Amino acid sequence: MSDVIQIRQQLRKSVLNELYDYHFENNGAYKDVAQEISSHETNLAYEYLSGKGYIIFKAANKTIANAKITSQGIDIIESGYPLSYSLNEAIDQLARDIVNTRSYR
DSSP states (O other): OOHHHHHHHHHHHHHHHHHHHHHHHTTTOOEEOTTGGGSHHHHHHHHHHHHTTSEEEEEEETTEEEEEEOHHHHHHHHTOOOTTOOHHHHHHHHHHHHHHHHHTO
């Protein structure tokens, strides 16, 4: 896996972890993320996580943007996967498990 992909995966995990902590520290409130999304890569991370349903991301423009974690995002964080365990790795492992299950039939 390329270094760029690993960096992007780590950025998404970092965003999700940050929103998880913010959620519980601020009674489930939306977090102002306008400064964070000034980075193109960070903005894409928020959009990706929103598309997956792990966060709610609302950006009117580069100066007004809010995000909060969803119950699905909380489940991902609390699922017990180590931080280095990416969602892609989880999907790959699930696919291997399915193939192994079918080969035993």
